[in-house]
Amino acid sequence: MSTNKNCIVRISRYKNALNRLKALGFVKVFSSNLADATGTSSAQVRKDFSLFGITGNKRGGYNVDDLIEQMNQIFGKHLVHKVIIVGLGNIGKALLRYKGFEKESIKIAAAFDIDSSKFNDNSIVPVYPLEKLSEFIKENEIKLGVIAVPDVAAQQVFEIMKKSGIKGVLNFAPISLNNDSGVVVNNINLEMELENLIYYVIAAEKS
Amino acid sequence: MSTNKNCIVRISRYKNALNRLKALGFVKVFSSNLADATGTSSAQVRKDFSLFGITGNKRGGYNVDDLIEQMNQIFGKHLVHKVIIVGLGNIGKALLRYKGFEKESIKIAAAFDIDSSKFNDNSIVPVYPLEKLSEFIKENEIKLGVIAVPDVAAQQVFEIMKKSGIKGVLNFAPISLNNDSGVVVNNINLEMELENLIYYVIAAEKS
């Protein structure tokens, strides 16, 4: 199966578009519909599908429910994925309160911070001190972690996560984590995103 | 000049790494240092630099300050970029309070919401009703907008932004904005980011 990063991102977009099309009552779609909805070409859509062995009907397009089901399979949506959040600053809190994870079968199992005023065993998502991080990951077999701590603490938190058995990390700290292990790391850097945007806006002005 | 998306992202990462190296007292760096710090190859670093006409010294590497300066030029850091945020839910608030934009010459000029309890003319970043959005963009010649409203409102907000003259949008709403115009749109979808991570974690388990 494909290892093309862009292809995975596109599949994710297709799924997102499909869910909205389904809500609108669509029963079948054509590759061109998905292309329009996600800003790509119909050939690209079909090629992506073919990489994942997703097929439709000649002249009949694709069945929306079938597509969604196959994509849910790709992204492991038949299982619940437990996630922990480390760092309850603004971003951590935003994630904690974020609706919409549930329908993606993502469950926030716990959050961690160093600030004792934030601890709370009894909230829907319990908040524990950082010292309990390793123990919690191991006991609950957590595979996914979000790092939302300041940059100086990020590498240290990452090391604890790695040692405790985390397999995937979403990193909001504005540094590239030093990662030799097999842990998958996706970085989201808000400054960089805006910077990137500015680059393209400037480039567009020049042309 | 290059139109390679990945290359721009890498340049951004190099800059981030350079700032940290500078803080550690580094005066010069080699392509291999930057490669290590950002998880790429030294040949890639040099190739990226050559696309932007960035040069160093044979056997002497690159001067850190020079590199940072050239990259700041690329990303328009000599100008202040005014940004508005629409939607003061969790993500909007997180952005509003986000430190670190200043040093990137990004200034949040105002925020907008429909909830009147959030309005505040006198805070450091004023919060206005959505009705004032168009007027504010035009009067202050805002070029960059952040959409942090629920999905159902996102397209509508985007249309207002487009009509008022916005050139670049960072979209946190979980939909692909319908964009035929020349406006640059970068999407950040938290669910999709986690989903993506899960894909790679599952893929790693299988192999």
Place this chain on the structure above:
DNA sequence: ACTTTATAGTGATTTTTTTCACATTAATAA
């Protein structure tokens, strides 16, 4: 001053990704 060495810079090559274009086929129409 000369030699050695380590690193930048880059054309050539390889790999990856996207696009093209057409054969195939299922639905519709005649």
Place this chain on the structure above:
DNA sequence: TTATTAATGTGAAAAAAATCACTATAAAGT
């Protein structure tokens, strides 16, 4: 029933991106 049409699926071609491998050269060493 047969012809027509409109979409899929995919091998081939093109384009884009990454890697390789070598030249040039500036710094360090002798």
